[in-house]
Amino acid sequence: MGTPEPDTSERAASGLMPRGSYLLALLVLAGSLILVLLAWYYARERELRAAQARFEAHTAEIADRLDQRLAYYELVARGGTALFASMARPTPQQWADYVGSMSLHPRFPAVKGLGFVGYVSSNRLDDLQIEWRESGYGQLNVRPHGMRARYAPILYLEPRTVENVAVVGLDLFETPAGKEALQSALETGTARLSSPASGDDGALMLFIPVYRAGDRPRTAAARELSMQGWVYLPFDIGRHVDASLGSEYGELGLRIFDVGQGDRLVFARKAADPDALFHHQATLDVYGRRWRLEFDSPPEAVAAPRLKGLENMLALGLFASLLMYGIAWSLARTEDRANVIARRMTEDYRRSEQRFRSSMTYSAIGKALLDSEGRIVEANPALGRIVGSTVESLVGRTFESLFEEGDFSQHDDGVTDADGVHRVTRHLRREGDLPRQAQLTFAPVHGKVGQDITGLVQVEDVTERVRAQARVQALNRTLEARVAMRTRELSQANQELEAFAYSVSHDLRAPLRSIDGFSRVLIERYEHQLDEGGRDYLRRVRKAAMRMGELIDAILQISRLGRAALQRESVDLSRMALEVVDELRAGDPGRELAVRVMPGLAAVGDAALLRNLLGNLLGNAWKFTRGREQAMIEFGAVDLPGDETEFYVRDNGAGFAQVYVDKLFRPFQRLHQQEEFSGHGIGLASVRRIVERHGGRIRAEGREGEGAVFYFTLPEAGEPAAMQSPAPPA
Template structure:
């Protein structure tokens, strides 16, 4: 077991490393978050500045209109239209829906205004809504002249509470004032209207009463809030989500909302801006943390690396602690193993049946066991200090002669030799010596170990075996010669049988044919039948002679081993069978890639017999199926098979299938000589394989064979 302080040190290292990593990561993360938040806040300030700058430009446009009224007592509609056209509102200020002028008219001057309007050729000025009021604020000018703007001419804006309050506030204060969001007024449902007061030319009254007395009307700008925000931002800041709210008087009215594609914002910030008597609040949401502070993700990766490094450091210290403990255990074990190894060596040397001795650098015996004393015929203790060479008759010869044997399986420095052992009062005996180096301690005089084994009886037995082998070789040569002579005689006999039997068969066939041709009119029906049987028997006898010769050739033919494509051969054999019987329809299933190593001619003969039998015995099947494939067994052996659904056979007679001239079906049902399967078995056995058959009557057969 490792020392306990090693584990404690590893744990302290892990805790310290984790604390340092987490602390550094937290400080760096907070710094990055603060920096990212500052960037976010500065961008919100840019948004506010852009919107403030845009609406100030609106005020400047309106102030330009007041300058027109200061230079001309009462501008004509044409002059107002030229002024608005010069501003190019559609291009410079696309959010503005118009630029207009609403006059301030008291009840006693309304008729004068209408008379003056007609006298100047402006047409009839219709004030709406109708009714008697102290003050009127009708729209007199509104450009550009769209359908909505033309409909607004003559409309009394002071009748609408949402417009009246900022109009009067602008009159009383002398400053521009903005309306709350309009639901149904000039400019559309999402519009705001900016009013700038117009006083008598050359006057800028300081007191409220003076301003009320010198008031002439208002220059006003209706604009769309959404387009106002969009043009202010000019397509930038699309990653920010913000909401524009009119928070005047403690209420909340949504003016504009822009939602960026974010799920959880990293930061939130609020800003307020005073806009011409209204208070706007902008609520900003930043992008998610991964986008708002991308370097935080890198810090997370650094944190992961730091944690991994801490764990690795912990693992290293723990491994060192365990290694220290294991080293102590191994040292103790090695000490005990060394002691036991020394004991085992001493015991194996003392009690071994083979003579063993330890030698010094000069070849003298340092220690010998009792078995060596028995082999040399002397007490073991008397051998100590004696040269090992003195124990052999040929001790004057070097111990490393030319006939020395060295085995490649032995360790380095191992030598073997055979010497004649010197025994007083006894015949010389042969001993086998095996020398091996012995690594000793520094300063020790041990140099090697020798094992001495009396092999006299073994050498004599080997001599007897060699003499017996020579006799056996002579016998084998004699038997081989006799077998060769027997094969030659068998071959001569086969050809003699073929020649001697074919001559009388040809005579029988020839005379029977002459008899049938010349004397057919003298023979009755029975005679013709007998004569036909004689000719058929002669033909059958000739076929049997040919079959005998085929079997004889299969046993004598030399086998040439080469790679053979069995699938291709099977396809060719079945194509030949189809050419000979074009009217038959047979379903053929041949597995691709079946290969073997053997004689191509013999293997073609083998497949020709097996597939030919399958073709023949499926003759009466309406849907005939022939299959050639293979199956692999768990032992690694590959077994080929030919299967058909033909006539089949009784499994009890399967051992007769491979005997020559053995038939399980009548020749009248299925023609043949009974030699095909015998040839198949002979070919497979010559290749070192085996064959077996399985079948059932009326259900088909399958032949399994191996080709090692």
Template sequence: MQPTSLTLYMQTQRALYAQALPDKIAALESALQQLDSVRDAQGKDAALSALALAHKLAGSGGTFGFPDVSEAAAGMERILLQGPTITGHLGNNDRSAIKAGIQALKAALAGSAVMPPSVQTTDLVAPDNSQLQPARPTRLLHIVDPDSQPARQLADMLKRGGYESRIFSCPADAAQAATQDPPAAILATIALSTNTLQELTTTAAPGKDGAIPLIFVNGDTAFQTRLKTVRAGATGYFPQPVDMHALTALLDHVTSPEPARPYRVLLVEDDEALAAFYAGVLQTAGMQTCVVTEPSQIMAPLIEFQPDLITCDIHMPQCNGIELAALIRQQPEFVRIPIVFLSGETSLDKQAQALSKGGDDFINKPVTPAALVSAAQSRARRYRDLLVADDNLRISEERFRLVFESSLDGFIQGLADGTVLSANPAACAMLRMSEQQIREAGIAGLVDPADSRAVAMLRQTGGRGELKCVRGDGTRFPVEISSSQHLSRSGDLQISVVLRDITERHLAEQQIMQLNAELESRVDKRTAELSAANQELQTFSQALAHDLRQPYIAINGMTRLLEKEIGTGLSERGSHYLLRIRAGVSQMNERTDSLLALAQLSRMQTRREPVDLGTMAGMVLKTLQQQNPERAVVTHILEFPTVQADRGLVLHLLNILLSNAWKFTSRQSQAQITVGAEPVTGGGLVFFVKDNGVGFDMAYVDKLFTAFQRLHSAGEFAGAGTGLATARRIVMRHGGRIWATSAPGAGASFYFTLAEGGSR
């Protein structure tokens, strides 16, 4: 039934009721006449029959627009309750009052024939769109917050729940955007001034798609602040910090794309006309109804119809409403269904009794359509919310049960006094005890009494640490525990303890410690052996240098004596041979010195300090120019940073690289040498020395930094062949690397790096 047809429906029902009213009054009059003609038990039965008819008229007359009929019938009902239903006959005073009541009923019936309909329909509330209409399928949210940073953080967290958000600094901007693309909900995190609340309320006002849910997020938890949001029509209020799980659950609820099924109301009313009227009003509001006129027939509809609400009269034949409510509450599956009494009963004691037996609300007849729909929607909505909460709780408990039973860690729940309530299979296997044995032992019986840390860990929330536990066979083993405390539904302080057997971890740690000790012993031994070997090598190199130099000196001296002895009789060829002998001796001596220097370099301790490479390179180039004044070499020293390096070693490095560049550019008419540094991807610097000398073939680059490997003959360019090997060793001592690029006749470029943030 559409809401627009409610007035017509009410007029039709009133007309039908008015048509049947003379017969109802006549039936009551006949029952009263029968009561006046009998006595005792038959009189009590007749009084109860007349009482039921009077009760129906009292309850239905006002509902259908005949308040005078209800008033007159209610007076007769009070007379019947006070005397005839107890004594079984009418007294003289009762008889006179009953006669006056029948006349009042007939007068009310005669007066109602010329009166316009008086059924109230203007205050009927509209159906609850948020529950009965499909929610918007969109997942778009509007966040109103003048501070964009927390708004973006909130939007990022909501995005994980599948929501897209648009952020607005003021309600006016959000309202303009909502006219083009209405959001699923509005989240407001702004100061709750009067103007702000009015703007937000206007933005969320019902449109063609219904009202937009309005949710407030605010740091104020005061009662007055929450009251303001309720008056603004808020769907929810979340204090900061926001419980994102609860917020997402509410958003999922209000933006669910699946339409909620209509509320279902089970009407228990022995007056068929009144029951039909109630059903029509509720159907007009979008609800489904099921009518039961015989209380004894209620069980099948309870099971099949699955109502969200039960309405019930109190005064009914065979079984009154109070008894029916108690009967329904005896069955656990129906304990939570709300029961609302619709009755003309005015006794406060009776009303209190009805509520104590399982009723949730009491509405006096006559019941207006607005009051009926409002009560039905409120109670049914609350029942639906409780069902959702129960489902969530059931799912949560099932998840906990699955984790509890399948966890590889032991899980024990107990009370603060050490009583064990439950233990999972992993705990039983770990302790080698049954769950019953664990309960009998208690928490104190599971922990090594010699371990003093147990009590402190179990009494604090979030306690973590390692303990010694005792198995059923008396063996002790190490565990890692995590304990927490919480209140049960009954208010008892409970303790949850997670146990993890770390026996294998301890064994592994002991093995690692033993291996570390063995490794340290081996390292010490190897270090001693290496130190001894280095000492022997140093002694050997010094002895070798001394022993090799003596023959060099002797050969060189003998050649000079031989030259002096022969004198002028020495031929030109003999003189050439002597020079060759001296040159070979000199070269052997130089190579011996270079080899010893290279060996000593590996044993030197580096001492890092700030070094200006640019200044140092300038000094080296200046010295080279002074040693070779006849050469005109163009040098470029680019900007150098200060580096952390060993000053002596880096000076030696620059001497090698710049001396090579000076040497291999000697055949160029316009020699050029460039020194500098350039940044590399990922940070750091690469230092370089570039020249335009003779260059080399890259095919032999692997030999470049090897001792005594020369890419040019000694006749072309002098040298011992150990300079670049020494340079490589210096760079490696600084944790860097060195390389070169070149081509024959195109010069050479040498690059090197220094580790440990070599530049600053």
């Protein structure tokens, strides 16, 4: 049980908590409340002004986008005037082709089309209608009917939708909105925008005057004499606003008024919102018209969302004021707790010091504390035993003096980790004893305030360990020398075997040529003196000699595969396989079989050896499918785990029993009779040697009467040097 704490009155009487502290706490509470309220008021006003500035900047950006979009419409219409500059007047088909090439609807969803309004005097109207009818464009019905001094009928309007076809022939001089804009464009020679027509669902029209090719009239009279008509671009104002702003509306209110028409409403997204936080107006001068844009901001929660945060800040400030008031009451208790914590930290420090002293005294590893000059400040008994000295004599000595002279400065090849711990091995100097190896570990540590201690070093005698490692390394070098000697002996034996095979193959050719030559002479000269049996014997002799010659060639081929150096290059295996198949077809033109070669197969290796490999595998498949009515050969590849590719050659020929698969790749081993399938049994042995020389492996799967599959890998499979188009089935 702890001693009971004195109550508040006792502390106040003893001076620990003065009576003025109550008044000070109340003053802190009142002052903090006043400051919080003032800060909240001014922050709210500042945030309202900033929100209004953002709202007005946003409205200016919207107005600018609407104006820029109209400028795009003018550029589209200007393109139509350029067409009139290159010819007197384009035909309807030429106009349709031009408008179709512009892809109006995908680019400008608000645009209803692009057309041409002709400027026709009363004495030219009949000629225009006759010209229209004789050109095959049908009847030009100018409406409304009646005699007028001049007409402005819509002649072209593309694309040819139902709505656009319905307005062709309409005299825009007879529409209030069109007449005003047409007349203004005629008089000024510039682009003009119509006012909104009543009952037209927000449709506006942009007119650009077109003069005779080459004319640039400067006066109104000259413009009327040279006038051909107007390029005409109708568009929907609602879609225009949506396309211009996209998702920029948000919860914004927008209304557009035509000031020249007595504040006539052109477009309204929604009516004026009484709950809007801000209202703003802007004006736009657009092609002879003046628009007034009225904007309504969203309600306060959306237009100035930070105000909600200011309310939270006010609540937090009030809470902080109360908290500060409570802090004044808790200071005394905090002081008591601080004293308790200080006593506990002192006890923890004392125990930590005892643990450190115990680890220094009883550790089997030598330890020493060093100052900034590298002198030993404190050492443990283990260090004295390692260096052969007493602990008292070590204090004050430089740590470097315990090791051979110059060992630190000249051979500092240790390792330092990310924490600054440095490990190194040095030669320990002991008087009257052989040199010993010591493993040193330097770690940065700090002593007490005002105490010159910069590091801790641990010293471990590793002499026996180093000597054991040296003995292991010497044994490894001896083993490496023996392996190298055995490798040379094996290489020499292989070379002698290859030379022997080549020599034997070469020496056997002379007697074989004699046997073949003399047997041929016997047949040619003494054929009539021999009976049928004798002639059959000679033919068998010649056939056996020929067979022997093929075996000799096979032996030479095997020996060459081991001697030649690999010439590695990128090889297109798909194209090489097709070339081999073409050669097989040329040598056996009567065969009918399907060959499928997967396109894009490639590897890095010796092109000549890989050609030999594919020639043997595809040649075997060609040979063993001879008895099939619907023979099939396939060359392809599959992906294995680990980014490895395995190639395969598959056929549906005679196949083989899987129990004899080990005999396939042995030289001169055959699984079929010579009379059934000819061969000398060396092809698959050559294939295996080629694959292994490239560092790959080969395997085979088969069933008697169902075909066989040969799989092989080439470690450096990749893209061919020059990729061709995909190889079609052969």
